[in-house]
Amino acid sequence: MSQAECVECGADVTLYDDLEAGEILDCDTCGAELEVIDVNPPVLDRAPELEEDWGE
Numbered sequence: 262m263s264q265a266e267c268v269e270c271g272a273d274v275t276l277y278d279d280l281e282a283g284e285i286l287d288c289d290t291c292g293a294e295l296e297v298i299d300v301n302p303p304v305l306d307r308a309p310e311l312e313e314d315w316g317e
Contacts, residue, residue, distance in 0.1 A: 265303040269293035276303050 264273040272290035276297075284297045285308050294308035 263303060265305050267291065267293060267295060268305055268307060269295075274305065 262278060263276045265276055266272070267274050267288040267290065269288060270291040270293070272288060274286060274288055274295065276286075280297055280300050280303070282297050282300055286295045286297065286305070287293070288295060295305040296308040298304040298306050
C-alpha cells in the first residue's frame, strides 16, 4: 500500500497495490471524491461531476 495527498484537504489517502487509473476513491477525512489519474507515481485529482442524462 502507498499513500497520496487529497487535493481538497491535504490528508493522506491510502492507495492499494492493485489501484488502476480511472478509479474513484473517497477521502476519509473530508469525503471528497478523487479520481486516480496515474498510478506510478500516484496522482489524484477531483473526480468529475456526474451529469444527469434524464434518459437521453
